[in-house]
Amino acid sequence: MELLLIIIPIIFIMLSQWYINSSYAKYNEYEVASGKTGAEAAKEILDANGLSNVKIVKIEGTLTDHFDPRTNTVSLSNDIYSGSSVAAVAVAAHECGHVIQHKEKYAPIVIRSALVPVVNIASKLGYAIMVAGVLASIFNMALIGLILMCATLIFQLVTLPTEFDASNRAKKQLVKLGIITKKELSNVSSMLYAAAMTYLASFFASFAQMLRLFLQINRRNN
Numbered sequence: 001m002e003l004l005l006i007i008i009p010i011i012f013i014m015l016s017q018w019y020i021n022s023s024y025a026k027y028n029e030y031e032v033a034s035g036k037t038g039a040e041a042a043k044e045i046l047d048a049n050g051l052s053n054v055k056i057v058k059i060e061g062t063l064t065d066h067f068d069p070r071t072n073t074v075s076l077s078n079d080i081y082s083g084s085s086v087a088a089v090a091v092a093a094h095e096c097g098h099v100i101q102h103k104e105k106y107a108p109i110v111i112r113s114a115l116v117p118v119v120n121i122a123s124k125l126g127y128a129i130m131v132a133g134v135l136a137s138i139f140n141m142a143l144i145g146l147i148l149m150c151a152t153l154i155f156q157l158v159t160l161p162t163e164f165d166a167s168n169r170a171k172k173q174l175v176k177l178g179i180i181t182k183k184e185l186s187n188v189s190s191m192l193y194a195a196a197m198t199y200l201a202s203f204f205a206s207f208a209q210m211l212r213l214f215l216q217i218n219r220r221n222n
């Protein structure tokens with residue numbers, strides 16, 4: 001059982017990595033008919049939503065794209081920024097989806113942002129309490145530590161609707177602004193779906209890890 005809780009998440013993580021990498025490679029080759037680059041798509045979406053004050057910058061790496069609400073900046077990786085592929089406009093629009101979520105105070109992203117500092121403290125403190133509890137053979141103490149560590153799980157759980165919603169907003173904006181055609185929409189969907197799967201795999205892996213720790217603590221108690 002415990003071995004399965006290690007092996008299955010690893011397989012799941014590897015599959016999701018393979019899925020996103022192969023989808024990215026594929027949709028990086030498909031040029032959009034409008035010829036718009038990721039940066040242009042992002043600019044158009046932000047402008048159309050009254051968010052012209054948000055900066056769009058180019059960053060290093062592959063799929064390192066993100067929106068930072070503290071600096072109000074959408075960072076796009078080289079290929080996404082300059083490319084005019086399905087992958088480029090899809091990822092750029094997805095990040096703009098997060099910007100719109102912040103503007104509209106979309107509940108899961110508000111909760112997610114509020115959770116960041118709590119999760120950092122709770123997971124570190126929880127781990128220390130759990131280890132101390134195990135070493136001192138105090139079952140309840142170890143369990144309290146583990147419950148605190150589950151804050152990470154809650155964080156990953158609220159990340160899921162945030163990601164799917166950002167992708168839905170991205171697709172709507174891309175079609176509405178004529179950056180992609182209706183025919184190109186299914187490819188954009190596939191690309192964004194593959195990206196979302198990595199978050200689902202991470203959540204599943206964390207869940208399996210918590211379950212495994214619980215079984216170990218429980219076994220020591222008996």
Ligand SMILES: [Zn+2]
Nearest residue numbers: 094098163166
């Ligand atoms: Zn996202």
